[in-house]
Amino acid sequence: MIDIPEHMTSIKEAAELTGLSEDTIRYYEKIGLLPYADRQPNGHRAYSKQQIQGIIFLTRLKATGMTLEQMKNYRELAVVGKSTLDTRLQILKEHHLKVKQSIAELMETQRFLEYTIDHYIETDQNPDIHNHECDAVVSERMLAKHR
Template identity: 35%
Template sequence: MTDEHPDPGSDGGLTVARMAERTGVSAHTLRYYERAGLIRPVRRSTGNHRRYQPEDVEWLRFLLRLRETGMPISRMRRYAELRAEGASTLRARMDMLADHHEHLRARIAALTDHERALKTKVAAYEELIRAHEGYRKAE
């Protein structure tokens, strides 16, 4: 059975375990994101088990991308609230993402500078080690 199809007798959708497997996050994180208001309340089976839908998978992947790019949970929650309000918030959501994009670009530039500095430092150590080892061989 693939993740795209529900388990037999599951009332449709993905179980917490399948959702966790499919998205690479733990069941604990899924439940936390729901409690934190990042994921809308998830549909439940007749046995009261969570059943995630395909749109939940895509939304969670987007949330993970925001988190991995440094967006704080509070901003993610605000974005989720705006999304839940519908089309009237399109401009506000776009503005939030554009602002986050600018912060991300600045972080990338800073990380690139740090990478260059570390590369230069490693090269200096390599040179010092070569010189030191050459000196020891000459003894």
């Protein structure tokens, strides 16, 4: 978990805490994905702990494949308030299902890569094993193994 300071932070600090660039944060404000930050007397942006947490939440949604438009829609619903809770919950449940499916696909790819690596090591260590069309053989064996 990220340790977010209680005091207002600058856009530079917000960028460091969230992993986004300052330009990206400004862009997200411009398109309405983020609320405009408070301004200090000198005109510089100032972000609260709650705003930083909101930005981090958005970065996680984006990292898991949610589009900017979908995130913006979600945020607009959140601004409306409690009356949109069911809709927001449904959006998150649907996104969660997509994330779970992506994880399952990545795990299958990981198993395939591990099997392929093991096969190459075995082929390298046993010169009598022929390596003709190795990738096709590995793919076929892997598919047969999971049928």
